[in-house]
Structure formats: structure tokens, C-alpha cells
Amino acid sequence: MIIENPIPPYLEWIGMAALNWLISVGALAALFSLIALVFLTIRKGPKQAVPAFVGGVRGALEDLFKFSWRRAFAIASLAIRESIRKKVVVVCVVFLALLMFAGWFLDPSGKDPARLCASFVYQSTTYLVLLLAIFLSALSLPADFKTKTIYTIVTKPVRSSEIVLGRIIGLATVGTAILALMAVCSYFFVSNTLNHKHVLVDGEDVKAVEGVAEDWSTLAPETVVASGETRLANGHKHKVEVFADGTARVVEENKHAHTIERIVEDDKTLYKVGSAVGALQAKTPVYGKIKFRGENGFEKERGINVGEEWEYRSYVAGSTEEAVIWTFDNITPERFPEGLPVEMTISAFRTHMGNIEKTVMGALYVRNPKTGLTAETNVFNSEKYATKALFVEREIDQEKNKVRVRTLKKTGDESTFDPVLTTADLKQTGEKYDLFEDFVVDGKLEIWLQCLDSQQYFGAAEPDLYLRAQDANVFANFFKGYLGLWQQMVILISFGVLFSAFLSGPVAMAATFGILIAGFSKNFFVEIARLEALGGGPIESFNRLVTHENMMSDLSNTFATQLIKAFDAVSGVFLSVIGLALPSFSDYNFYADCVANGYDVPWNAVAVHMTTTASFAIPLFVVGYAILRNREVAK
Amino acid sequence: MESVSDVVVETKNLTKTYRDFWGRQKVRALKALDLQVKRGEIFGLLGPNGSGKTTTIKLLLGLLFPTSGEVNILGRPASDVAKNERLGYLPEESYLYRFLNAEETLDFYGRLFNIPAAVRKQRVAQLIQMVGLESAKKRQLREYSKGMTRRIGLAQALINDPDLILLDEPTSGLDPIGTRNMKNLILQLKEQGKTVIMSSHLLGDVQDVCDRVGVLYQGELKELGRVEDLLKIVEQTEIRVDGLSDEAKRKIEKIVEEDKANLIFCGNPTTSLEDLFHDIIAESEAHPGKRVRGGEKA
Ligand SMILES: Nc1ncnc2c1ncn2[C@@H]1O[C@H](COP(=O)(O)OP(=O)(O)OP(=O)(O)O)[C@@H](O)[C@H]1O
Ligand SMILES: [Mg+2]
Numbered sequence: 001m002i003i004e005n006p007i008p009p010y011l012e013w014i015g016m017a018a019l020n021w022l023i024s025v026g027a028l029a030a031l032f033s034l035i036a037l038v039f040l041t042i043r044k045g046p047k048q049a050v051p052a053f054v055g056g057v058r059g060a061l062e063d064l065f066k067f068s069w070r071r072a073f074a075i076a077s078l079a080i081r082e083s084i085r086k087k088v089v090v091v092c093v094v095f096l097a098l099l100m101f102a103g104w105f106l107d108p109s110g111k112d113p114a115r116l117c118a119s120f121v122y123q124s125t126t127y128l129v130l131l132l133a134i135f136l137s138a139l140s141l142p143a144d145f146k147t148k149t150i151y152t153i154v155t156k157p158v159r160s161s162e163i164v165l166g167r168i169i170g171l172a173t174v175g176t177a178i179l180a181l182m183a184v185c186s187y188f189f190v191s192n193t194l195n196h197k198h199v200l201v202d203g204e205d206v207k208a209v210e211g212v213a214e215d216w217s218t219l220a221p222e223t224v225v226a227s228g229e230t231r232l233a234n235g236h237k238h239k240v241e242v243f244a245d246g247t248a249r250v251v252e253e254n255k256h257a258h259t260i261e262r263i264v265e266d267d268k269t270l271y272k273v274g275s276a277v278g279a280l281q282a283k284t285p286v287y288g289k290i291k292f293r294g295e296n297g298f299e300k301e302r303g304i305n306v307g308e309e310w311e312y313r314s315y316v317a318g319s320t321e322e323a324v325i326w327t328f329d330n331i332t333p334e335r336f337p338e339g340l341p342v343e344m345t346i347s348a349f350r351t352h353m354g355n356i357e358k359t360v361m362g363a364l365y366v367r368n369p370k371t372g373l374t375a376e377t378n379v380f381n382s383e384k385y386a387t388k389a390l391f392v393e394r395e396i397d398q399e400k401n402k403v404r405v406r407t408l409k410k411t412g413d414e415s416t417f418d419p420v421l422t423t424a425d426l427k428q429t430g431e432k433y434d435l436f437e438d439f440v441v442d443g444k445l446e447i448w449l450q451c452l453d454s455q456q457y458f459g460a461a462e463p464d465l466y467l468r469a470q471d472a473n474v475f476a477n478f479f480k481g482y483l484g485l486w487q488q489m490v491i492l493i494s495f496g497v498l499f500s501a502f503l504s505g506p507v508a509m510a511a512t513f514g515i516l517i518a519g520f521s522k523n524f525f526v527e528i529a530r531l532e533a534l535g536g537g538p539i540e541s542f543n544r545l546v547t548h549e550n551m552m553s554d555l556s557n558t559f560a561t562q563l564i565k566a567f568d569a570v571s572g573v574f575l576s577v578i579g580l581a582l583p584s585f586s587d588y589n590f591y592a593d594c595v596a597n598g599y600d601v602p603w604n605a606v607a608v609h610m611t612t613t614a615s616f617a618i619p620l621f622v623v624g625y626a627i628l629r630n631r632e633v634a635k
Numbered sequence: 636m637e638s639v640s641d642v643v644v645e646t647k648n649l650t651k652t653y654r655d656f657w658g659r660q661k662v663r664a665l666k667a668l669d670l671q672v673k674r675g676e677i678f679g680l681l682g683p684n685g686s687g688k689t690t691t692i693k694l695l696l697g698l699l700f701p702t703s704g705e706v707n708i709l710g711r712p713a714s715d716v717a718k719n720e721r722l723g724y725l726p727e728e729s730y731l732y733r734f735l736n737a738e739e740t741l742d743f744y745g746r747l748f749n750i751p752a753a754v755r756k757q758r759v760a761q762l763i764q765m766v767g768l769e770s771a772k773k774r775q776l777r778e779y780s781k782g783m784t785r786r787i788g789l790a791q792a793l794i795n796d797p798d799l800i801l802l803d804e805p806t807s808g809l810d811p812i813g814t815r816n817m818k819n820l821i822l823q824l825k826e827q828g829k830t831v832i833m834s835s836h837l838l839g840d841v842q843d844v845c846d847r848v849g850v851l852y853q854g855e856l857k858e859l860g861r862v863e864d865l866l867k868i869v870e871q872t873e874i875r876v877d878g879l880s881d882e883a884k885r886k887i888e889k890i891v892e893e894d895k896a897n898l899i900f901c902g903n904p905t906t907s908l909e910d911l912f913h914d915i916i917a918e919s920e921a922h923p924g925k926r927v928r929g930g931e932k933a
Contacts, residue, residue, distance in 0.1 A: 042658075059714075074746035078732070085734035085775075148730035152791065155696050156747040157719040634698035 001597040003463040004312060006287075007590075010607045017608075021615050024580040031577055032623065060626045063161040071158050075166025076173065079140060083174040088136070092181055095128050099189045108193050109235020112255050114279045115596045117193050118481075121186035122592035126485050129179050133489045134512045136171045137496025141628075142505035150633055160629040165621055167497050168490075175489045183482045187475070194279040198230035198238060198250075198258065202270045205229060206240055221245035230258075230273055242271065255279065255598075281598030282477035285343070285466035288326035288447065295320050297408050306349045306457055313347050313459035318360070318451030324460045327369065328467060330443045333394075333436045335469060340366075340392040340435070342447070344465040348382045349457040359383050360456045365448040366392060367406060370441045374448070375401040375433065382458070389468075392447075396433040398426065403433060472600035480601040484591030487613040491583045492516060494617040498624035502631060519585035526582075529575030537568025538575070583616055642707075643799050643830045644672040644695060649704035651690050664690040666854045667704065672832055672847075677825050679845035680834040687854040688834035689727050692803050695832070696724060709799060720748070723797035727804055729788030733777040737768050737787050740776065741794055748795045762790040767816070781808040789817070800824060802833040806840050818844050 007013070033053070040049040102120060110116055141163075144150040153163065200206065206228035216225050226242040230250070238258060239251035248271050250258040259274035292303040292314060303314035303324065316322035331340070348360040359381035367374040378390045396403065409420045427433065439445055449465065451458040495515045499508035518525050527533040528541075535541040535551035543564055544551065555561045588609070594601045649668040653661045665687045672678045680688045693699040695706055697713035706713040709721055731740055738759055745755040763772050766786035776784060785808045792800060805821070806814045821831055821844045835841050841848055850858035874887070 063716075068749060070749055071747055074743060078735075078743055081739075082732070082734060147733075148726070148728075149732055151698060151726050151730050152724070152744070153747070154698065155719055155722065155724045156744060156795075157716055157749075158747050159716055632698075632700050634693045 007605045007608050010604055013608055025619050027577055028581055056630050060629055063159040067161050072162040072166040075163055076170035079167055079170025080173055091132050092178055095182055096185055113194055117190045118596040121190055125182045129485055129489055130492055133175055133492045134496055134509055137493040138500050138509035138512045139505045140167055141500035154633050161625040164625040164628055168494055171493050172490050179486055183479055187478050195276050196234045198233045198273045200230050200271055200273045216244040219244040280474045282472040282474045282600040283598055284469040284472050284600045286469050287466050288328040290462040291325050293323040293325055295322055297321055313461045315457040315459040318456040319454035324449040326447045326465050328445050331440050331445045339394040341468040342390045342392055343468050345387045346382050347459040348384050349459055351455045361452040362458055363450050363452055366439050367446040367448055368439045368441060369444050369446050372405045372407040374406040375403045394435045477600050478595060481591045481595035483606055484588035487609050488585055488588050490613055491616045494620040498620045501624045501628040519583045522582045522584040526579045529572050529579050531572050537572055539564045539568050641674045642671050643674050645707040646670045647705045650702050651694055652702045664854050668856055674830055675828050677831045677845045679841040679848040681841055681848050682851035683836055686851040688851055689803055692801050721798040723792035723800040725788050725792040725802045729784040731776055734775055736775050737763055737772040741790055744791050744794045766790045782810055782813055785809055799830045804835055805833055
């Protein structure tokens with residue numbers, strides 16, 4: 001899975017994030033205060049403006065201290081009841097209908113059907129739930145204003161803080177219930193679409209392997225005695241192998257295998273292929289830190305650029321000292337009792353094709369980061385971008401694994417090094433090495449990747465190689481994947497309620513929709529605001545658009561151009577401030593990606609995003625109630 | 636001398652000018668209103684349509700912000716949420732949630748006062764009985780008739796057993812029994828020592844229950860005083876006697892003539908239409924069946 005912006009560990013992240021949050025909130029508070037003061041000055045005159053502003057702020061603070069959860073929950077349960085009685089459930093029915101339709105068009109015979117299905121359900125639920133969130137939140141308060149029911153509310157001892165938070169809680173509860181329902185439907189849809197069986201006709205499809213002894217009991221139990229192929233289902237067939245001990249195995253195809261059952265009838269043995277297994281996975285990757293080793297043995301942050309525009313992966317040249325190095329922490333025999341299961345997706349770049357069929361050779365090494373003791377554990381062939389699963393055995397043999405000590409020797413003026421490969425300090429011939437005892441120091445271990453073919457290159461990014469810890473629960477992970485959508489929903493509802501505190505229904509809805517769109521393209525928005533985007537700021541690009549000017553050419557240096565640029569600079573400041581308040585919705589694609597690609601959603605990401613969600617919801621709530629509080633209700 | 640705390644509502648120079656979106660002046664709905672309402676009083680705001688009655692009530696409640704002037708209600712400014720604790724409000728039309736039924740409605744508003752569940756349950760039942768909606772308490776308000784909505788609106792205003800009750804046209808939409816009940820209820824509230832401010836353009840309603848009235852016309856207070864004083868027509872005398880002989884009647888006419896006064900009316904007095912209607916209902920309830928007009932006793 002490609003992870004361009006890895007999520008840092010929570011404790012590393014929270015400090016900077018909190019600081020950024022304070023700055024953003026401070027900037028926005030200043031901006032809002034300014035707007036409020038200007039507004040008050042127009043309405044009440046310059047003398048009255050400041051006392052009125054101070055009074056408003058004090059009252060808003062008081063609302064916080066006298067907040068009553070019971071009243072907030074009364075408002076929340078009203079919102080829930082409203083949604084139920086106004087038949088929001090209809091949306092769910094629409095969703096179900098959609099799933100059933102899609103079932104006809106989704107083709108489960110592709111190479112990775114699990115990914116296709118999961119992506120589909122996550123995407124369709126995302127659209128539905130977020131649109132629903134916009135509808136629910138942007139229309140609820142305006143409806144109260146329109147029917148004037150708000151009159152009977154605000155003449156009770158309810159504070160606007162309770163009204164706003166009650167709304168947010170109530171609508172979020174409704175959203176959560178709907179989301180949960182959709183998640184359950186989606187799960188059944190996905191598992192139903194993925195599940196299929198293959199027919200295996202005994203005696204026809206599976207044939208004894210030629211040259212195998214008649215009496216299987218004399219053979220080693222893992223000897224393949226018969227093999228064949230299942231019949232076609234969902235556009236694919238599986239290889240089937242029968243072993244000497246009578247057990248059988250269905251070989252993986254299209255990222256899944258099947259259970260196989262042995263039925264002994266009289267003196268005949270039949271095999272029956274069962275349901276699909278492993279279509280959905282929840283792998284738990286353990287990532288390391290990446291670095292590169294240059295030709296002279298120097299370590300560096302990036303490898304070679306082979307001329308790709310996308311700088312995600314970085315390359316090392318084959319048959320040289322160059323290597324990609326991952327350093328892992330916390331490697332203990334308790335976590336990996338048998339050895340290290342390594343999975344990787346390596347990009348191979350060829351400067352000459354030679355034999356097109358021939359793949360590029362590579363090798364994996366484990367290295368003790370302190371002593372430099374290195375062993376070659378796996379040699380493999382790599383196609384372009386194939387995911388490879390390798391296993392680093394716990395027991396390492398001096399001869400077979402070519403154990404050496406790899407270090408750097410200072411040369412001459414002390415600023416250059418020579419890579420050294422020695423056999424000094426090794427154990428006596430014949431003695432075995434243990435991965436954890438001899439290669440791991442304080443839980444740290446290096447894994448090196450080298451390309452063995454000269455003039456070929458291997459490219460990798462940090463998430464491209466990981467150790468695979470115990471898999472997580474697939475079922476639980478499927479629902480965990482919906483946490484991302486849940487968070488987006490809560491943020492959007494908070495925005496909707498905020499807008500609906502002072503805008504009419506349709507306008508609030510448009511504004512919330514705008515947030516959704518801008519949130520999905522936040523990076524682009526920020527680029528425009530900072531005048532980093534191609535074609536200049538908003539006015540300049542608009543000018544280019546209407547004058548059919550291309551994005552790159554310099555504009556003639558007229559007064560009009562100057563004016564446009566000045567205007568863009570000023571609006572850029574404003575847009576930047578607004579950009580601070582924009583949630584980055586595209587970040588949440590991570591959740592669906594994880595599930596679709598068969599990875600466990602890391603709790604660290606959940607913690608980081610939950611905090612982010614709160615960091616949006618809280619200020620939005622405060623602004624919302626401050627506005628509602630100072631709004632003339634019976635206008 | 637009355638103490639200050641006896642004044643429940645006080646406005647000083649209260650003025651409201653409605654403005655449009657651009658801040659341009661649209662309507663001057665209330666002009667420099669000075670008003671004091673004392674504890675235990677029933678105060679009537681009288682005036683034709685559009686005279687500013689509702690505007691005044693909204694200003695008292697803080698639903699509108701005054702253009703200038705001040706409001707003091709239950710010892711607090713109108714913008715203070717805490718004033719609502721002891722206050723009940725029946726809006727001009729009942730603005731309630733149409734998807735709730737009567738019980739749910741009252742329960743919801745009770746929760747907004749943080750009334751404990753047990754007390755709430757009891758009060759809800761009691762209020763529903765009082766406004767006569769027992770048979771419809773499980774029906775959603777969207778199915779209610781105008782009068783029924785009005786009744787549940789009233790129950791809603793009394794959920795917290797308020798000290799001060801603001802009623803905006805309490806009798807609008809009510810049938811004569813409802814109107815009578817409403818008036819009785821207002822008098823009951825007065826007996827319990829509560830203060831009521833009501834607005835109406837129906838003179839009869841105001842006359843029957845109010846201690847004092849203020850008459851608004853185009854946003855200005857035109858008249859303010861005790862009802863008896865306002866209604867007393869000092870120059871006229873009305874005589875009502877039961878079982879007077881024609882002989883005596885002629886004598887009275889003569890006396891009037893001698894006094895050089897002007898006889899306007901002397902004869903069997905008529906009751907008001909409203910009174911008649913009530914008599915009919917009361918009688919019908921006592922003697923079900925076809926009612927014979929003209930008072931011939933069976
Ligand atoms: N929201 C508003 N915007 C503009 N003008 C308004 C608004 N509400 C009321 N008005 C105007 O203010 C004046 C007083 O209205 P108000 O509702 O207080 O009258 P009222 O005495 O309650 O009348 P009614 O007996 O019809 O209820 C009217 O001229 C009305 O048009
Ligand atoms: Mg009115």
C-alpha cells in the first residue's frame with residue numbers, strides 16, 4: 001500500500017499538533033473578533049461596540065460554566081426523534097437498493113476482488129453518509145427558526161451552548177446509527193460477493209503425479225502425490241495439491257484460497273472445495289525507518305532518482321555497495337517466535353531489458369546495527385511491483401547465509417570511509433547463529449535490500465517493506481475502517497450546525513457542501529492561498545482563464561497585472577486563515593485503503609484522527625453557540 | 636409604598652424599529668413604552684392588529700433586541716437566560732414540534748427545566764387533564780386542530796409552574812368553552828398569586844379577567860389604567876330588575892323624565908351572545924336531548 005504521508009506516532013505528533021492548533025484557533029479567534037467588532041461598530045456606533053463585545057464574550061463564557069448535560073441531551077434526543085419521525089431511514093433503503101444494483105455490475109472475477117468490493121462499499125457509504133450529514137445538520141436549526149419552534153426553546157432556561165451541542169450530539173447519533181447499519185449491510189454484501197465455491201470432480205480434475213509410488217504411506221507426508229485444477233468459478237481456477245498423508249491444499253489465486261474437505265466413502269477418497277478464505281485480510285505491518293547507503297558506503301536519506309517524476313520511491317543500483325536499509329525497533333522472540341515474516345513491494349527499474357522474461361535478482365540481509373554482523377537470508381527474483389512474502393528463519397547458518405561483518409573503515413583524512421567486509425570475529429565453522437541473539441541489539445535490527453544484477457535498479461519507499469506481525473481480526477477491521485468515515489461525518493455535522501446557527505437552510509447547506517469539497521482538495525486550496533499554484537492566485541488564474549492565457553507564461557507588467565497580484569496577495573492571507581480551518585478529508589481515504597488492501601487499521605492513526613476530529617468539533621461548537629447566543633431569534 | 640420587588644416587569648423607554656437586511660428602517664413597531672406590572676396582577680395589552688402587542692412581548696422575552704430602552708423582567712435584563720426559570724410563554728401561534736405527541740411535548744419542555752423525571756411525569760399528566768387533551772395525548776401534534784394546538788401550547792407554558800406568564804392572544808382559535816376555560820384559568824392563576832401579562836384585541840376577554848390594561852395603537856401607549864375605571868361610563872346608569880310590574884316601569888320612566896335625563900333603554904336586558912352560548916351548553920349537559928327554545932319549562 002502506498003503511504004505518502006505516514007502518520008507519526010501519537011506522542012510524537014501531539015506536541016506540534018497542539019501548538020499548530022493553538023495558533024490556528026488563535027488566528028481564527030482574532031479574525032472573528034475583528035469581524036464582530038466591525039459589525040458592532042456599524043450597528044451600535046464606535047463607543048458602544050467594545051463594551052457590547054466584552055459583554056458578549058463574558059456571556060458566552062458563562063454559558064460554558066453553567067452548561068447542563070441533561071438539557072443538552074434533551075435537545076439531542078429531540079433531534080434524534082425528529083430524524084426518525086421524518087424518516088431518514090429512507091436513505092438507508094436507498095443505500096441497500098444501490099448495493100443490490102451494484103451487485104449485478106461488480107465483477108468479482110478480477111485479480112483482486114476483495115479490494116474492488118471493499119473500495120466500492122466504502123466509497124458509496126462515504127458519499128451517502130456525508131450527504132446525509134450535510135442535509136441533517138444544515139437543515140435542522142433553520143427548520144426551528146422557520147417554524148418558530150425556537151421561540152418556545154429559547155424562552156426556557158436553555159443556553160445556546162446546550163442547543164448547539166445537543167444538536168451536534170443528536171445528529172451525530174443518528175448518523176452513527178445509519179453508518180452502523182450501512183456497515184453491517186456492506187459487510188454482508190462484501191462477504192457475499194467474494195464467497196464462491198469451485199467444483200472439483202474427482203478422478204477427472206485431480207490426477208496422480210507421474211512417477212510417484214503407489215503406496216503413499218512410504219513417502220514423506222508433504223510429498224505431492226496428486227494435483228490438478230478446479231473448475232472455473234468467478235472467472236478463475238485454483239490449483240489443487242494432494243499430499244501423501246491424504247491432506248490437500250487449494251493454491252492461492254486472485255488473492256484467496258479455499259478450504260478443502262476430505263470425504264472418505266467406502267474405499268474411495270473424495271475432495272470437496274469449500275468457501276473462500278483469506279479474501280479479506282487484516283495484516284498488521286510493522287514498519288521500520290528507511291535510509292539508503294551510497295556507493296562509497298555512506299548512509300544518506302534518499303537513494304538515486306531514476307528520472308521518475310513521482311519522487312515516492314528512491315533507487316539503489318544493482319551489483320554495487322548500494323542498499324536500502326530499514327531499521328526496526330522492538331524485535332523480540334515473543335513477537336516473532338518462528339522468525340521474521342517479511343513482505344515487500346519493490347519496484348525494479350531496468351536500464352536494459354535484455355531477456356524480457358527474466359526478472360531482476362535481489363537479496364535481503366539482516367544486520368546487527370552495532371557489530372555489523374550481516375547474513376544473507378533471502379535471494380529472490382523481482383518482477384516490477386510484485387508483492388513478495390519472504391521469511392527470515394530464526395536459525396542462521398554461517399556458510400549458507402554467508403555471514404560476514406560489514407563495517408566502514410575510516411581512510412586517510414578521516415572524512416572518507418571504505419566499506420569493509422570481513423570474516424573476522426565470526427563464530428567457529430559449523431556453529432549456528434540465532435537471529436535474536438546475534439543480530440538484534442536492544443530490539444533493533446537492520447534489514448538490507450540489495451539488487452544483484454548490474455545496471456538494474458531497485459526502488460523502495462519506507463512502507464514498501466515491513467514485518468508482518470500476527471494478523472488482526474478481519475471482521476473487526478472492516479468496521480474499524482468505518483471510523484474514518486465516522487470522523488468525517490462528525491466534522492461535517494459540526495460545520496453544518498455552525499452554519500445553520502446563522503444562515504438559512506439552503507445557504508447553510510451550500511456552505512457545508514463547500515466545506516466538503518474544499519476539504520477533499522485542501523492541499524490545492526492551501527496552494528492557491530499561498531500563491532504556490534501554477535497560474536497564480538485566484539484573480540490571476542481567473543484572468544488567465546478569461547483571456548485564454550496559459551498557466552506558465554509571465555503576464556505583461558501592466559498596472560492591471562500589478563493590481564491583480566496585489567489583490568491576490570491580500571486575499572491569499574485570508575484564504576490561508578480559512579485554510580487553517582479546513583479539515584483535510586482526503587486523509588481519511590487511508591481507512592478505506594487499509595481495509596481494501598488487506599491491512600489492519602492502526603490504532604495510532606485512529607488516535608491521531610480522533611484528536612483531529614475533536615480539534616475541529618470543539619472550536620466549531622464554540623463559534624456556533626457564540627453566534628446563536630448573539631442572534632436576534634425573532635427576526 | 637410598594638417595594639421594588641413587587642414590580643415584576645418594567646420597561647423604560649422601550650423602542651423597537653424593525654430594519655431590513657441593509658439596516659434600513661422598515662417599521663417603527665414600538666415607541667418609547669414605559670410600563671410597570673406588579674406581582675399578582677393580570678395585565679392586558681390591548682390594541683388592534685399590528686399595534687405592537689406581540690412585539691412588546693417578544694422584547695420582554697429577549698426574543699427581540701430593543702432598538703433603545705430597557706427591559707427588566709423578574710429582576711433581570713431580558714437577555715438573561717436565568718429569567719426563564721420562573722417564566723411561562725404562550726406564543727401567538729403555538730410553535731411546537733409537530734412530530735411529537737402531547738405527552739412527549741410536555742416531557743421535552745419539562746426536561747429543559749431540569750425537572751426530575753417523577754415530578755415531570757406527574758405534572759405532564761396533570762396539565763394534559765387541565766387542558767382537556769387526555770383523549771388525544773398520544774397523537775402527534777400535526778394532527779391537532781387549531782384549538783387543540785392552542786391548549787397544548789398553554790400546557791407547555793405552565794410546565795414549570797411559573798410565577799410570570801406571558802400569553803399572546805390566549806383565546807385566539809379557541810371555542811367558547813375553551814375561551815371560558817382559559818379565562819377561568821387565568822383567574823385561577825391570579826388566585827395562586829401569579830402574574831399574568833396577556834395581549835388581545837378582543838375587548839370582552841380583557842374586560843373579564845384583567846386588572847389593568849394598556850391600550851396600544853400604532854406602537855404607542857394610548858391608555859393605561861384599571862379596567863373598572865376604564866369601563867365605567869360615569870354619565871350612564873343601568874337598572875336591572877327582576878319581576879317589575881308595568882306600573883312600576885312607567886313610574887321609573889316618569890322619574891327619569893322629571894330629572895331631565897335621557898332614557899336610553901328600559902326593558903328586559905339581553906345577555907351577551909357568549910353568555911347565552913354558555914347557558915345553552917350548561918343546560919344541554921344537564922338535560923341531554925333536544926332542547927326546546929323559548930324557555931318553556933317542561
Ligand atoms: N419581523 C418583522 N419585520 C418587520 N416588521 C414587523 C415584524 N414583525 C412585526 N412587524 C411589524 O410591527 C408592527 C407590530 O407588529 P406586532 O406583531 O407587534 O402587532 P400585534 O399588535 O401583535 O398585532 P396582531 O394583533 O395582529 O397580533 C406591525 O406593523 C408589523 O407589520
Ligand atoms: Mg400579535
